[in-house]
Amino acid sequence: MSLPSPPKSSLVHHTPRTTHHALRFASLLALAFLLALLLSACNSGPLVTDASIEPTTISPNADGDTDVARIAYTIRRPSDVSIYFVDETGAKHYFRKEQHRGDRAYNVLWGGVIDGRVLPDGEYRWVIEATDEAGNSDQVEGKITIVDADTEAPEFQNFSVNPAVITPNQDGIDDRASITYWLTKEVEEIQVYLFDPSDPDNTDPDNPSRKQPLIEDEREVKSTEPGYHYYDYDGGIDLGADPPPDGDYIVVAEARDAVGNHTKVTSTLTIKNGGKPRADIVQGEVTMLDPVDGDLNIPIGGSLVFTATIENYGNVPIRTAGPWPGTVYRSDQNFNTLAYEYDEESWFEQSGTWRFALNFQSNFGQDFPFRYAVGRPEDLRCEIIDGREQCFLDPGKRGLVYGTIIWVDAPARNPFRIWGGLLHEDVAVFNNFADVQEVEIADPKQ
Numbered sequence: 001m002s003l004p005s006p007p008k009s010s011l012v013h014h015t016p017r018t019t020h021h022a023l024r025f026a027s028l029l030a031l032a033f034l035l036a037l038l039l040s041a042c043n044s045g046p047l048v049t050d051a052s053i054e055p056t057t058i059s060p061n062a063d064g065d066t067d068v069a070r071i072a073y074t075i076r077r078p079s080d081v082s083i084y085f086v087d088e089t090g091a092k093h094y095f096r097k098e099q100h101r102g103d104r105a106y107n108v109l110w111g112g113v114i115d116g117r118v119l120p121d122g123e124y125r126w127v128i129e130a131t132d133e134a135g136n137s138d139q140v141e142g143k144i145t146i147v148d149a150d151t152e153a154p155e156f157q158n159f160s161v162n163p164a165v166i167t168p169n170q171d172g173i174d175d176r177a178s179i180t181y182w183l184t185k186e187v188e189e190i191q192v193y194l195f196d197p198s199d200p201d202n203t204d205p206d207n208p209s210r211k212q213p214l215i216e217d218e219r220e221v222k223s224t225e226p227g228y229h230y231y232d233y234d235g236g237i238d239l240g241a242d243p244p245p246d247g248d249y250i251v252v253a254e255a256r257d258a259v260g261n262h263t264k265v266t267s268t269l270t271i272k273n274g275g276k277p278r279a280d281i282v283q284g285e286v287t288m289l290d291p292v293d294g295d296l297n298i299p300i301g302g303s304l305v306f307t308a309t310i311e312n313y314g315n316v317p318i319r320t321a322g323p324w325p326g327t328v329y330r331s332d333q334n335f336n337t338l339a340y341e342y343d344e345e346s347w348f349e350q351s352g353t354w355r356f357a358l359n360f361q362s363n364f365g366q367d368f369p370f371r372y373a374v375g376r377p378e379d380l381r382c383e384i385i386d387g388r389e390q391c392f393l394d395p396g397k398r399g400l401v402y403g404t405i406i407w408v409d410a411p412a413r414n415p416f417r418i419w420g421g422l423l424h425e426d427v428a429v430f431n432n433f434a435d436v437q438e439v440e441i442a443d444p445k446q
Helices: 016-042 335-342
Strands: 048-054 069-075 079-086 094-102 106-110 122-132 139-148 156-162 177-183 190-196 227-233 247-256 262-271 279-288 297-299 303-312 316-319 328-329 354-360 370-372 381-385 388-393 398-406 416-424 428-442
Touching: 048 139, 069 079, 069 122, 069 316, 094 354, 156 262, 177 247, 177 388, 190 297, 279 354, 279 416, 303 354, 370 398
Parallel strands: 279 428, 297 428, 328 398
Antiparallel strands: 048 069, 069 106, 079 094, 079 122, 122 139, 156 177, 177 227, 190 247, 247 262, 279 303, 303 398, 316 388, 354 370, 354 416, 381 388, 416 428
């Protein structure tokens, strides 16, 4: 007797475990194969597509007609891209060289300029070349013609920096440099600047990140126009600024015309002993008296003697010149007449020279007539510069000043006030009205 079969609806089918894993592995393998196919498809085919340069003929001469071409291309995978032009001799002129580009479309304008110069007239083969990260390379090329090109670059003729060494400290000796040149054609952009090649921030000497622009002296010829150009450089000290630190600098002049021709010239400039000069009459004190009576009631023919001390509290030497301490003036003299009398050219007023001086009311029109060097010869450092002895009160030093004024007549205003001052000739008066005192000149006949 046989047993009855169970109903079909109650049957349960069990797939072996090994068969289940095999199916899953086959699915993963198929997926990996598909991904490989897709990746292979992505990494195949041209790197550069849709490449063109239009128009195919340009005339880069800034006349507004076909001066530039548009370069367009698409990079399909991140690549290093070069764009260059091959002339009739086979020489390559690179517009871009191995610059990394992502996978997208690009376009850029080109006016025929390579390395700051417009290419000359002729037919060129253009090439856009790309190499991806896997080392695959691709390039597209075509032709472009250049006609009526302006290839004349601007020139800085007779470019000069003189003197090549300056000491911007307002002492009147080599305080400033003249930068001069003749510009040969009109330009669109011009720069003249100074930079320090030893500055760690200036890592690229062709494009320094820290530079000091120089300002041209105003003239009828504009800075971008052809002709003679002049720059007067004093390190900014005449405007009250401290000059750049002592050292060797590069002076650069760059010009770019309307089509892109670019010219750069350089020279050198050394700065020494640069800085703002600073000095004072110590405590603002000037001792004045009549050596006979000890007061300032002085008879005609009598004398006034004075003493003062000058201190250089700055960082640069200050230049001085006679008359020397101990010099005797008559009240009807001044430093100019004394210079004529003693045939001392250096006693006349000199730009940048420091002198102590006395001034007084009703002084016959000569401001600070009684002038003296800011120290005795033993207080100073003297040297021969350009064939002439020059004397300096060095930083941190003091100079003693003293002298005598003989009153040969009474001024129009009597009694009158007299005071000291520290002159930086043609620059400023410091400590003006130092120790104002009243003097009376007595006429024995009255």
